[in-house]
Amino acid sequence: MTISNPALVEAKKQDSESFWRSENAKAIGLFVISLALFLAFWELGANMKWFAKGMPTASKTLQELWWWSTHPFFDNGPNDLGIGWNLLISLRRVAIGYTLASIIAVPLGILIGISPVAYKAFNPYVQLLKPVSPLAWLPLGLYIFRDSELTGIFIILISSIWPTLTNTAFGVANVNPEYLDVSKTLGASRLRTVFKIIIPAALPNIVSGLRISMGISWLVIVAAEMLLGTGLGYFIWNEWNNLYIPNILVAIFIIGLVGLILDSLFAALEKFVAFGRKA
Amino acid sequence: MNLASVDSVYHSNSQPAVIPVPSDPSEPSVQLSIRNVTKVFTGKRDFFSKLSRKTTRDFTAIEEISLDIEPNTFVSIIGPSGCGKSTLLNMIAGLSEISSGEILLNNRPIQGPGPDRGMVFQNYALMPWMNVEENIRFAVETVYPKLSPKLMARSIKENIQLVGLVGAEKKHPHELSGGMRQRVGIARALAINPQILLMDEPFGALDALTRGFLQSEVERIWEQQRKTVIMITHSIEEALLLSDRIVMMTRGPAARVNEILEVPFPRPRDRETIDQHPAYHQLKAEMERHLFRETRAVEESRIR
Ligand SMILES: Nc1ncnc2c1ncn2[C@@H]1O[C@H](COP(=O)(O)OP(=O)(O)OP(=O)(O)O)[C@@H](O)[C@H]1O
Ligand SMILES: [Mg+2]
Numbered sequence: 001m002t003i004s005n006p007a008l009v010e011a012k013k014q015d016s017e018s019f020w021r022s023e024n025a026k027a028i029g030l031f032v033i034s035l036a037l038f039l040a041f042w043e044l045g046a047n048m049k050w051f052a053k054g055m056p057t058a059s060k061t062l063q064e065l066w067w068w069s070t071h072p073f074f075d076n077g078p079n080d081l082g083i084g085w086n087l088l089i090s091l092r093r094v095a096i097g098y099t100l101a102s103i104i105a106v107p108l109g110i111l112i113g114i115s116p117v118a119y120k121a122f123n124p125y126v127q128l129l130k131p132v133s134p135l136a137w138l139p140l141g142l143y144i145f146r147d148s149e150l151t152g153i154f155i156i157l158i159s160s161i162w163p164t165l166t167n168t169a170f171g172v173a174n175v176n177p178e179y180l181d182v183s184k185t186l187g188a189s190r191l192r193t194v195f196k197i198i199i200p201a202a203l204p205n206i207v208s209g210l211r212i213s214m215g216i217s218w219l220v221i222v223a224a225e226m227l228l229g230t231g232l233g234y235f236i237w238n239e240w241n242n243l244y245i246p247n248i249l250v251a252i253f254i255i256g257l258v259g260l261i262l263d264s265l266f267a268a269l270e271k272f273v274a275f276g277r278k279a
Numbered sequence: 280m281n282l283a284s285v286d287s288v289y290h291s292n293s294q295p296a297v298i299p300v301p302s303d304p305s306e307p308s309v310q311l312s313i314r315n316v317t318k319v320f321t322g323k324r325d326f327f328s329k330l331s332r333k334t335t336r337d338f339t340a341i342e343e344i345s346l347d348i349e350p351n352t353f354v355s356i357i358g359p360s361g362c363g364k365s366t367l368l369n370m371i372a373g374l375s376e377i378s379s380g381e382i383l384l385n386n387r388p389i390q391g392p393g394p395d396r397g398m399v400f401q402n403y404a405l406m407p408w409m410n411v412e413e414n415i416r417f418a419v420e421t422v423y424p425k426l427s428p429k430l431m432a433r434s435i436k437e438n439i440q441l442v443g444l445v446g447a448e449k450k451h452p453h454e455l456s457g458g459m460r461q462r463v464g465i466a467r468a469l470a471i472n473p474q475i476l477l478m479d480e481p482f483g484a485l486d487a488l489t490r491g492f493l494q495s496e497v498e499r500i501w502e503q504q505r506k507t508v509i510m511i512t513h514s515i516e517e518a519l520l521l522s523d524r525i526v527m528m529t530r531g532p533a534a535r536v537n538e539i540l541e542v543p544f545p546r547p548r549d550r551e552t553i554d555q556h557p558a559y560h561q562l563k564a565e566m567e568r569h570l571f572r573e574t575r576a577v578e579e580s581r582i583r
Pocket of ligand 1: 320338340359360361362363364365366367531
């Protein structure tokens with residue numbers, strides 16, 4: 001995410017390229033300086049034992065980060081697995097659960113959004129289930145599937161379905177009525193209106209729903225995996241049992257980085273379908 | 280620009296431009312007939328509204344309006360704000376239901392919207408995800424699904440030429456100025472070759488200069504096509520520049536037609552010289568008086 005101040009953005013437009021460059025340059029400078037200060041403080045504090053007992057130094061953590069990222073794929077059994085494998089396991093679960101959720105949520109959201117009656121009728125279900133913590137589904141999943149892999153996917157599905165569903169339904173239900181008037185005055189069929197007008201008009205909402213769902217999937221998988229036996233979540237849980245903090249910090253960094261990349265992909269997609277509209 | 284080709288693709292009644300069209304005797308002398316049309320917006324009195332204390336009363340927006348419109352005339356509707364101009368136009372477009380009375384198009388009552396009436400919207404209503412060409416193509420494809428790709432491309436091109444948007448075909452609406460967007464709106468409405476063009480304050484969202492420029496453009500286009508137009512406007516000068524007849528409505532609720540003015544100025548008209556016509560200032564004064572009186576009554580009724 002970039003921080004943009006409207007006034008600065010305006011000034012940027014009027015001013016020449018060099019201002020834009022110098023603004024970015026300043027931001028990078030500030031970032032590097034603050035990072036250096038943070039790492040120095042951490043290193044110093046850990047050496048001086050200012051923090052909790054067992055808190056590793058920054059250099060130790062960076063060393064571990066280097067080691068794990070240069071040795072991503074090794075396999076010495078489930079409790080000693082390269083972080084690359086764990087990452088792929090987590091991503092695979094997310095991909096399956098999230099894709100299933102999207103395949104259900106987008107068409108269902110469109111159907112619900114098109115009909116005001118359905119919108120009102122199904123809203124209570126969605127509103128009731130949406131705020132339920134994903135982990136509350138875990139016992140239910142384990143009971144139904146009796147399999148950790150399927151349960152993981154189930155949890156992703158059930159928790160990532162709601163943002164896409166509600167956003168899609170909202171977008172479809174709130175298509176600018178003028179677009180529909182255009183379609184009506186041209187005598188367009190219902191089907192043509194849905195596919196050529198309603199869905200493209202709702203696309204920014206659909207994509208931002210998909211983006212939120214992706215964020216939630218990535219949040220949830222780490223938590224769910226602590227109880228499931230493999231993946232990044234389990235990696236953290238395992239290192240906690242080993243009481244080895246540097247690896248936990250490494251995993252946190254990698255989880256954050258992957259989440260950032262996933263979110264940026266969807267941010268780019270959002271921009272692509274916006275066409276000057278605010279997403 | 281090649282004027283002859285503009286009309287030629289599927290305009291069956293291809294007519295030479297500029298020369299006034301003698302009315303075809305087989306054509307009905309009245310193209311659109313509005314007969315005793317009343318619009319009542321029914322209030323909310325159902326159980327849920329009562330529960331939330333949000334009941335509203337029935338509201339008669341317009342009452343017993345009758346109006347006949349001949350082919351190839353440009354008619355403006357002017358009236359105080361909120362009197363029901365949009366309501367009337369939407370009923371003609373078929374977007375709003377008629378409470379009582381009927382509207383006949385070529386002697387057949389209109390039932391719902393249809394491509395025999397083209398609509399130009401105040402806020403353009405262009406699809407943001409379609410570029411200029413695609414916006415027009417969507418309209419043509421919807422109305423003429425069987426048109427060959429070649430004719431389709433040709434009609435799109437001609438309408439883009441007609442409104443002076445050559446070079447902007449691949450631009451999306453957010454990359455265009457308001458004036459250019461409304462050109463697309465006009466091209467889209469004309470591209471389906473409607474019998475009547477309906478425009479609801481087409482220049483209302485534009486700045487004064489662009490507005491004036493687009494008025495001249497519409498005058499130029501109208502000289503070429505001479506299509507029946509019904510336009511809502513708030514601008515007296517705009518109505519005088521473009522119209523053959525000006526319908527002045529009274530204030531609402533239960534708005535009616537107060538008076539219909541004939542505008543006798545010869546065409547083609549020019550915004551620079553039109554006020555030299557002897558009747559111009561008299562007509563203008565009459566409209567100003569009417570609008571001032573109605574608007575004052577609206578404002579006073581609000582205060583009381
Ligand atoms: N859906 C509706 N339900 C109830 N009342 C309505 C509805 N639509 C319009 N009205 C009322 O009908 C009257 C006429 O509205 P309309 O929009 O036709 O006026 P207008 O002449 O186009 O006004 P303006 O010049 O501001 O565009 C207004 O008093 C308005 O409040
Ligand atoms: Mg209006």
